[in-house]
Amino acid sequence: MNRQTQKRLLGAAALVVAAVIWQIVAVYIVGRSFILPSVTDVAEAFVNLLGSGTLLTDAVVSLEHFGIGLIAALLLGVPIGILMGWFRVADFLLDPIIEILRPIPPLAWIPFAIIWFGLTTQAAGFVIFAGAFFPILTATYSAFRSVPKVFVEAGKVLGCDTSFELIRYVALPAALPAIASGIRIAMGVGWMCLVAAEMFGVSNYGLGYQLWHNYYLHQMPNVVVYMLILGFVGLAIDRIFRNYVDARLLRWHAGEVA
């Protein structure tokens, strides 16, 4: 038996044991599905939800909120990070503003999200944006500040004569691995903001919305189903992004680091 199958088997065994313990605790010790739904309650709820057919719509709506927030965070965070990392003046100008806004918890923006955007998809996107923007900005900024000088100088002697060319052909590719890790962190934060962003009724679908809706209906097995789906989708997003980055974008980087 090789390492990989050993790892899989042990992992699966532990999962089964955890599920059995959960089932025993839920049925024989707690005994009330409202307080702790059992594994079978949750499985049943999952099958019912599959039948009723909104799971897919929920996932799509949530991904839409998430996508809007993340894309907005990328479109603003990367360029501002580049400006601040490359141009001293931009750094001096923007740094105080950023330092004041950054410690504000993303969810504290919810009131203004509603006032500015109403109960819309954009409002949910804005909350996710508030969570994802700063990790992307700071990662881009510090990645640009740590581009090795010799690369920039090599670029200059080889004919990059504008800041734009140096950024486009030297600094950005050099900074990309660090920016990609920043984006991964931002996606994690953004996904965590999703449940809260969908809490205040911007839509009648969405994984976060359904979580709250089923809580109000006291359908706790359904709540657990949505919790697990939130976890799985979050994991899948992270995996897909990481695989894409490692395989396509940054094949060179794997060989450069320990």
Added chain:
Amino acid sequence: MSGVTIRDLSKAFPRGDGTVTQALENVNLEIGDTEFICLVGPSGCGKTTLLRIIAGLETATSGSVTIDGRAVTGPDPKRGMVFQEYSLFPWRKVVDNVAFGLEMKGVGKAERRKTADRYIEMVGLSQFRDAYPFELSGGMRQRVAIARALANDPDVLLMDEPFGALDAQTRNRMQKELLSLWEQTKKTIVFVTHSVDEAVYLSTRIVVLSPRPGSVREVIPIPWQHPRDRTSTEFADVRRKVLRMIDETENAQ
């Protein structure tokens, strides 16, 4: 094609405590068009600093560098540089590293890759054209860096110990390649080396710098035709003379 005039050049680096490191002091040197100059001198005497000032990557504290009567104010692809340290772009394959300068000039992809391939072949790395720098050994990387500087076809080529990391055999081959390239293209070359043997083998003139602060201690013309015979007695005589001169410079300090 270009000659380089260095006049009363001094460079002081400020240090944290308010004092300065005087790296170069009153360097005067007239480098003729198509010359092959070797700079030798003890470690820390300012050889790299001098090359960087000629390249336009560093500004002199006083004095000037002019090329064909025009003062150097900043980097220019007409002055190619092979850095002492590792400077390949790790995110580009060998061929795209070598083609970088041509890409900046706006040369189309097919054409610039063709040119790059020629230089890659010259440094003996055709098999590695699609490799990333991390897949190469230190000496191979340095050869790519040389090909990258050459592919840009500069008038003045500044080389900072380019063969320092190579084994003796590759080093000899690269020296021959560089000479034939220099004879074909008539570039002006300023070449830093720690090897007196290499300097005598390659250069039209050897410039011996004094220990820090560096200034020109001696200029030794080597008027022989290439290829030169390392085993000849004249060769050994000149090599001995230069070595003695470096020793004296260091002891005089």
